[in-house]
Amino acid sequence: MRASIFVFMFSAVFFVIVGVIYGFATDFGELAGFPALLLLGAMSAMIGIYLWLTDRRVGRQPQDNDDAEISDADADYGMFSPWSWWPITCAGAAAVAFYGIAMGWWIFPFGVVIGIVALIGLTYEHDRGDFAH
Structure with missing residues (x-):
């Protein structure tokens, strides 16, 4: 989970920086790309913060352990009906x-x-x- 936190927080910083540069390059006159890049950075930050808070609450996950087996991450995902329309x-x-x-x-x-x-x-x-x- 720590790798996911790093990826999303790095993405958030990257998109905000690129959004500000894009805004200066277009003199903040183009009203689609600049807000979209800022919102993309905000959404990446929200996912990163959620993962960080979840990691603090849950603790070490099997995907963080280099010696973990695939079966360590098995979980019950619920009951699904393959025959359902x-x-x-x-x-x-x-x-x-x-x-x-x-x-x-x-x-x-x-x-x-x-x-x-x-x-x-x-x-x-x-x-x-x-x-x-």
Whole structure:
């Protein structure tokens, strides 16, 4: 985790410096690149600070140990259903909703309704049918 902290904090400093240089090079008249580079530096710093705080709280991780085995980093990532169609339905609902924002607001409610149905189906898929427990 310490290598990740270094990469993100170095990136944050780099992007802020490049953003300031870019701002001076364009006389701060170009309002897309300068703020984008500063925000990229801010987001990199946020990730770096989060990783640093997590590293302080959790302690030494297997990826920091040179003698660690791959199995040392194994963790339970949760239960996922490889047979489930609900994630595809959620993605379709998001696509319809964003299409509605871009093309016409009257399409957006259809995406919201499909999204609500998809989230309910995703939440309760293990409580009904053959896979209920």
